[in-house]
Amino acid sequence: MKAAEFRQLSKKDLQDKITSLQENLLRLRCNRILGQLEDKTAIKKARTDIARGFTIMKEKTDSMLTNKK
Numbered sequence: 001m002k003a004a005e006f007r008q009l010s011k012k013d014l015q016d017k018i019t020s021l022q023e024n025l026l027r028l029r030c031n032r033i034l035g036q037l038e039d040k041t042a043i044k045k046a047r048t049d050i051a052r053g054f055t056i057m058k059e060k061t062d063s064m065l066t067n068k069k
Helices: 003-007 011-034 042-068
Strands: none
Touching: 003 042, 011 042
């Protein structure tokens, strides 16, 4: 998922998306342990998307705090 797509989400939707991505990462890790993971780069992509989501969440939170001052 691209950063622009994350920025279009509301704060609640963004939290839900991050939770969904974390659950997906857990499934990918389990599949890797079981030897069922076909795409070896899927874990890295999932971790990158989670980090991107957290970054956008922080940007939104910081901008809300800045606007209140």
